[in-house]
Amino acid sequence: MKKLFLILASFLVLISCKNESEFSLKQNISNVKKSKFAIIIHGGAGTILKKNMSDEKEAAYKAKLEEAIKVGHTILKNGGTSTAAVMRTIQVMEESPLFNAGKGAVFTHEETNELDASFMDGKTLNAGAVAGVTNVKSPIELAIKVMTDSDHVMLSGKGASVFAKEKGLEIVDPNYFYTERRFKSLQRIKNRNKTELDHDDKKAAFYDADIKNEKFGTVGCVALDKEGNIAAGTSTGGMTNKRWGRIGDAPIIGSGTYANNLTCGVSSTGWGEYFIRTQVAYDISAQMEYQQKTLKEATKDVIQNKLTKLGGTGGVVALDKNGNMSFEFNTAGMYRASMNDKGQLIVKIYKE
The missing domain is CATH 1.20.5 (Single alpha-helices involved in coiled-coils or other helix-helix interfaces)
Incomplete structure (x- = not known):
């Protein structure tokens, strides 16, 4: 015995x-230091298929993703902060009609544009966010200003606009956000819903494929600077045909955006209601901190396991304190790009 x-x-x-x-x-x-500085971005995820994409449109998306990430990379290379890199990179995408953020924002049911954004500083764990903004040119800049110049984390609607004016941010006529492409998408969805309701179809197509693709155009960025500080930001126009002041995950810290120098930075894109319920961005960081998972292990578990089991769709871009990067999504594609301290550029759209 x-x-x-x-x-x-x-x-x-x-x-x-x-x-x-x-x-x-x-x-x-x-824990091996892979990059002294690095940057990773997304321009939304969804049913993005090669067969539905013209060569011209694909080239346009890749060119804009490359332009955006090179702006942030240059800032980091020259010793700039991760905050500055994230803001300027996202602003390039906000100013493009290709993405569902800023200039390219989708329309609400009332045929207006309501913009959301958030930002988090991994060094201090301070954060700022805005929701339902209608006349501020750069929502991500406003989110950062909320973090640096107020005692609050989130401002919404008219109050956020008043704050922006007081802080000297650029205010635009709401027509600035109008694009024919997004407006026509709204009309198609409204017409389809009306037709189905006229036939007593109880399954109104509020979440049909067209809507899903439009709402997944959110943009985001995570950067690691030479000082070892991580920052993350996300900006969006929300969901096409949204009503009643709907707010998704993009402006919610822990859902759409999270950054912590001890672990990683995350920016999300997808069906916001599910990202809120699962606290996607924070969960990735928490798994790294409390379960000692690698970035890849944590992002894979949260997106491919937890989110998928609930029925949520979308993805994240994430970057850890050592420069490890992760693109993780459960959709057919995600507009994405990355650059490290060696200048190696990756720009992709489709699932591989």
């Missing part, structure tokens, strides 16, 4: 050593 006990004890010791060895190896791998 004593001999059997000694054999069992030895076996348990061997298993324990093996697990500790594997854990240490994983920790050593994840």
